[in-house]
Amino acid sequence: MIMQIVRRVSHFPSVRRGAERIAGARGRGLVLVYHEIAQVPREDPATPTISVAEFEQQVGWLSHVGDIVPLPNVLDGGRDSRPRFAITFDDDYESHAKYALPVLERHGVPATFFLSGRWLHGLGRYWWEKLDTAIALSGLESVAQTLGVDAATPTQLAARLEVSQDLQGMLDQVPLPDLPPLSDRWFQMLLGADMGIGFHTVDHPRLTAVGDHELDEALQSGRADLAEAAGRHLSLFAYPHGRAGAREADAVDRAGFEAAFTTSKDPVGAGTDRYLVGRWEPDTASLEDFAAETAWRLNAPIRPGRN
Ligand SMILES: [Zn+2]
Numbered sequence: 057m058i059m060q061i062v063r064r065v066s067h068f069p070s071v072r073r074g075a076e077r078i079a080g081a082r083g084r085g086l087v088l089v090y091h092e093i094a095q096v097p098r099e100d101p102a103t104p105t106i107s108v109a110e111f112e113q114q115v116g117w118l119s120h121v122g123d124i125v126p127l128p129n130v131l132d133g134g135r136d137s138r139p140r141f142a143i144t145f146d147d148d149y150e151s152h153a154k155y156a157l158p159v160l161e162r163h164g165v166p167a168t169f170f171l172s173g174r175w176l177h178g179l180g181r182y183w184w185e186k187l188d189t190a191i192a193l194s195g196l197e198s199v200a201q202t203l204g205v206d207a208a209t210p211t212q213l214a215a216r217l218e219v220s221q222d223l224q225g226m227l228d229q230v231p232l233p234d235l236p237p238l239s240d241r242w243f244q245m246l247l248g249a250d251m252g253i254g255f256h257t258v259d260h261p262r263l264t265a266v267g268d269h270e271l272d273e274a275l276q277s278g279r280a281d282l283a284e285a286a287g288r289h290l291s292l293f294a295y296p297h298g299r300a301g302a303r304e305a306d307a308v309d310r311a312g313f314e315a316a317f318t319t320s321k322d323p324v325g326a327g328t329d330r331y332l333v334g335r336w337e338p339d340t341a342s343l344e345d346f347a348a349e350t351a352w353r354l355n356a357p358i359r360p361g362r363n
Pocket residue numbers: 146147256260295296297
């Protein structure tokens with residue numbers, strides 16, 4: 057069914073042009089990042105959510121026009137290799153195992169999951185999951201008012217909370233049902249699958265805003281626990297909120313990781329800094345738009361690394 061859709065869309069002139077541009081991007085790579093996957097995504101969520109069907113179409117399309125490879129391989133392709141794609145997921149979501157894993161296994165493609173390991177420490181949900189629940193329960197206006205913030209959309213409100221731990225703490229004043237704790241079962245399934253696992257910090261701080269000591273600590277705290285649960289060394293890192301500069305990249309390098317990933321949307325090619333590798337999060341566009349944007353992103357200039 058999915059491959060039928062991919063084949064049908066492949067005949068659209070705009071999509072054919074996109075596929076030709078992708079085929080011409082030899083030696084290039086593009087890393088995609090996803091967060092939560094849902095059968096039916098919430099309307100206007102504060103954080104990115106994609107439907108299972110859209111995700112499966114995107115995986116089908118990428119397999120059709122290039123090679124979906126394990127994440128480390130996207131950095132090490134030859135100059136003349138076919139365009140390479142790597143799929144990544146961030147944060148501790150049960151939907152990784154519940155919805156993403158079956159799609160990946162059906163298509164026989166690899167992905168890397170950047171986890172916090174919060175369930176290992178008995179920690180509750182991330183603040184943005186509480187925010188989404190509060191908005192679904194009380195409405196955006198009421199939540200924004202309780203927090204004393206002006207925001208026209210859930211995304212705007214989430215952006216305000218991202219830079220203020222005080223506002224994140226104030227979410228406890230908003231009436232919320234108890235969110236069920238993360239179920240160990242789904243994470244055991246994820247860790248037992250033949251997929252890559254990377255580290256994403258337990259507390260998910262904005263690393264660009266913390267001091268040097270806190271930065272080094274965030275890169276180690278909980279890392280060994282997740283490595284033990286995963287039964288392997290964790291050599292890949294994804295910056296919380298996707299943000300990093302030279303200082304953060306140096307710290308991750310020092311902490312013994314082999315590569316680290318932002319959300320700068322840049323493609324991978326000769327000259328890419330292994331500690332500032334961009335990733336692009338596709339939104340819930342049509343497959344036609346996704347195909348066109350993939351071609352465009354893959355051919356974008358390579359960002360110069362640290363000197
Ligand atoms: Zn994250």
